[in-house]
Amino acid sequence: MKMLLVGPGRAGGSLALAAAAVGHQIVGLVARSPLRWDLPFPMVDREWPSADLVVIATRDSDIAAAASEVAGNHAPSSAIHLSGATSVEALAGLAALGWKIGSFHPLQTLPDPATGAAALSGSWVAVTAGGDLRRRLASLADDLGMTKFDLADSAKPAYHAGAAAASNFLLAGLDLAERLLRDAGVPFAAAAPLSAEILENAFEKGPRPALTGPIARGDWETVKAQLEAARKLGLGHQFLLLAEATAVTAGVEFPAGLVER
Numbered sequence: 448m449k450m451l452l453v454g455p456g457r458a459g460g461s462l463a464l465a466a467a468a469v470g471h472q473i474v475g476l477v478a479r480s481p482l483r484w485d486l487p488f489p490m491v492d493r494e495w496p497s498a499d500l501v502v503i504a505t506r507d508s509d510i511a512a513a514a515s516e517v518a519g520n521h522a523p524s525s526a527i528h529l530s531g532a533t534s535v536e537a538l539a540g541l542a543a544l545g546w547k548i549g550s551f552h553p554l555q556t557l558p559d560p561a562t563g564a565a566a567l568s569g570s571w572v573a574v575t576a577g578g579d580l581r582r583r584l585a586s587l588a589d590d591l592g593m594t595k596f597d598l599a600d601s602a603k604p605a606y607h608a609g610a611a612a613a614s615n616f617l618l619a620g621l622d623l624a625e626r627l628l629r630d631a632g633v634p635f636a637a638a639a640p641l642s643a644e645i646l647e648n649a650f651e652k653g654p655r656p657a658l659t660g661p662i663a664r665g666d667w668e669t670v671k672a673q674l675e676a677a678r679k680l681g682l683g684h685q686f687l688l689l690a691e692a693t694a695v696t697a698g699v700e701f702p703a704g705l706v707e708r
Contacts, residue, residue: 448587451491451498451521453477453513458529458553459504460486461563468564469590474498477516484560495520500583502551503528503538510537518544525580527551532607535575535600549576551584553593554610568592575600623677623685630680655696662690663697671705 448471452459455476463473463486475491475498476482501521503513507530514537517526523545526538531552538548555570557563572593574584581597588595598606621642625635648657661669670690677686687706694701 448472448500448583449474449496449498450500450502451475451477451496452488452502452504453517454479454503454505454509455482455486455560456504456506457557457559457563459502460484460560461557461567462502462504462529462551462553463488464560464564465567465591466587471587471590486560497522498524500524501526507533511540514538514541517541518546525549525583527576527580527584529553531573531598531610532603534603547576547578547580549574549580549584550598551576551587552598556614570594571596573598573606575603619685620689623682623689626680626682627677627686655698658693658697660693662693662699665699667702667705674705 448466450463450466450471451474452463455463455478460482463476467473467488473488474496475489476486477491477495498521501517501524503510503517503526505513505528510528510530510533514526518541523541525547526541527549528535528538529552530537530550531554533550535548535550538546542548550573552573552575553563553567553570554573555563555566557566568591570593572588572591572595574581574588574595575598576584585595621638624638628635628638645657651657661667661673674683674686674690677683691701691706
């Protein structure tokens with residue numbers, strides 16, 4: 448399949464490298480500013496090459512503007528964006544001109560194109576499209592070694608919130624853990640086996656059955672001591688937020704006496 452990328456940043460660059468590695472042709476990259484990474488594909492200057500699939504890989508707020516640029520430079524074909532949060536309706540202007548539209552969102556962290564391309568195989572990808580475009584995106588997912596799943600356009604906000612909770616929120620907890628452990632003179636690496644086991648248990652048993660520790664067993668004196676230690680380091684607010692969220696998961700009421708921030 449011939450693919451043209453508009454706004455090839457982390458996600459677009461990752462997809463381009465991975466797709467090219469399995470035999471797809473990247474016919475060009477369209478960028479408004481210099482690329483942050485070297486990508487082995489031709490830059491589009493004036494005339495846009497013809498493509499079977501135009502991939503809009505800009506930030507979410509720029510998708511609609513990029514779609515307008517696509518409409519003015521390419522005959523009707525198929526176009527997708529890579530956002531897990533933005534509605535496919537951001538491409539409605541293209542659909543009105545006869546384009547087939549959809550989205551293709553890899554459920555994976557893509558910090559840079561090379562790392563991201565390597566991470567795509569084995570990851571899951573959300574496909575929002577219908578008809579022939581859905582079939583072609585499903586085939587692309589198969590080529591990339593990804594597990595595809597259909598995502599309703601209306602479900603995107605909840606889906607993306609879940610993705611953030613499964614990734615960004617984990618890092619918030621680990622950042623807090625690193626700072627507390629450092630103060631205790633303990634290497635952050637010491638927590639790696641614990642974190643790995645918790646994650647494995649969560650995906651095997653479910654997050655709630657996997658939960659252990661003082662909050663799950665209602666040991667509030669221990670939680671109070673933990674919170675006091677965090678407050679001495681100026682980390683009380685972060686610790687309390689995560690502790691209260693953990694109480695919700697455990698299905699227990701967080702003591703009002705510990706809530707002072």
